[in-house]
Amino acid sequence: MSLRELSKRAILAGSRRAGVNWCLRTALSHRLLVLCYHSVIPDDCPERPCTKCVVGLGERACYRMRDTIKVGEFRRQLAVICRLFRPVSATDVLDHLERGRPLPLRAVLLTFDDGFRNNLACAAPVMLRMGVPALICVVTDHVGKPELLWPQELDERIFNWNHAKLPMPGGQADVVLSDEPPDRCRVADRIRQFCKRLPNQEKITYLNRLRQDPLSAEEQWIRQLYAFLSWEEIRELDRSGFKIGSHTVTHPILTTLSPAHLAAELRNSKAAIERELQKPCPCLAYPNGGKHDVSPEVVAAARNAGYRMAFNLMGRPNPERLRPLEIERVSMSGKLSEDGLYARLNGLIPWLS
Ligand SMILES: [Zn+2]
Incomplete structure (x- = not known):
């Protein structure tokens, strides 16, 4: 373990013991605290084949599983969340924003990005049993497709x-690739x-250059982690009380799009969800959601497309007076230590960063 990781762990443990989390x-x-999960996988899903390839990804063991959490760990985190916070629904937050209805103290909203099938199979049963509402944001062009x-x-x-050589993006010269999994992880990252x-468009052109071979036999394993919901499954989640939001049509980085393309990504995904569910879709999660992925132009386009609530993923605490189209979320990981989980839930991570 690196010195940086060791000192981070010591700080997290020390601050929890000293009562910093409580304060x-x-x-x-x-x-409002808003958490972001992605793929919730069965406990028996194997962590293969490169569990040792930690590439600057902190507590995440394997880069291919970086957006996953095992269902047992999800249940454990949810128990802590329910003990320390009061889960609210996206509708509660909308009512708060638009009608001034107060939220409870220590309100928390759960969200899921990308629309993975296991949100229905693994996460929903846990949340229904514990009475925890959630917002599930889907990428409409991928719904029901084996991609x-x-x-x-x-x-x-x-x-x-x-x-022998891997093409590189952005006009860079091709590189010779090592066969060592950690090296490959580093290059991929x-x-x-x-x-x-x-x-x-440059990103799509580059990806097309890599598409000359079929994906490997491990494709099935990756698909298990990252398979998408179908519209029927999304309707089932909707009927069970989960709110469905948009995560755009194709999950592009919105700041890299032309104004017309940006508007189409936001409007068309909203329209598809409204058509399929026969109800309004007021919520959006910006893809990637970092500070380089959400600009004032992107926020304005979300407003013009008719969204009433939109979420980024910058990990900062929300202000007391929420900004409806710039609601902050904290990214959750399946590899959090006990101290790491408390630090993340209690807003300690931005201070440390
Ligand atoms: Zn996403």
């Missing part, structure tokens, strides 16, 4: 690249981050 939770009790989201597909194609800043 922060009390100080922030009037501010991978572009960041996961990029990772898989680089990890399984079977030729770097290229994925680079592609997030490329104009969208």
